[in-house]
Amino acid sequence: MPTDPSGQPLAELKQWLAISTAGEDALLLRLLESAWQVCLQFTGSEAAEWAELDPALRHGIVRFAAHQYRERDEGPAERLPSAIAALWRPYRMVRL
Numbered sequence: 001m002p003t004d005p006s007g008q009p010l011a012e013l014k015q016w017l018a019i020s021t022a023g024e025d026a027l028l029l030r031l032l033e034s035a036w037q038v039c040l041q042f043t044g045s046e047a048a049e050w051a052e053l054d055p056a057l058r059h060g061i062v063r064f065a066a067h068q069y070r071e072r073d074e075g076p077a078e079r080l081p082s083a084i085a086a087l088w089r090p091y092r093m094v095r096l
Helices: 008-017 026-041 054-072 082-091
Strands: none
Touching: 008 026, 008 054, 026 054, 026 082, 054 082
């Protein structure tokens, strides 16, 4: 996760979700951390900072965190939403 997820990543997520108050910030930060880890596992990336990630990866992280926020009452997702996987797939490390 970036050294300070409360900066640009949190601002992007709040903008995506149209949240303007700080009441949900702790939950949103946990969701961003979770989405970041899923992205790293899916792609095999080792980026340590938000700015080091390609815009498609950052967008996928924000979208996945937003998806988790919206579906938080449904329980854990069984698989990665296809729209997010499509954003990340070109960056996935292929092992033979």
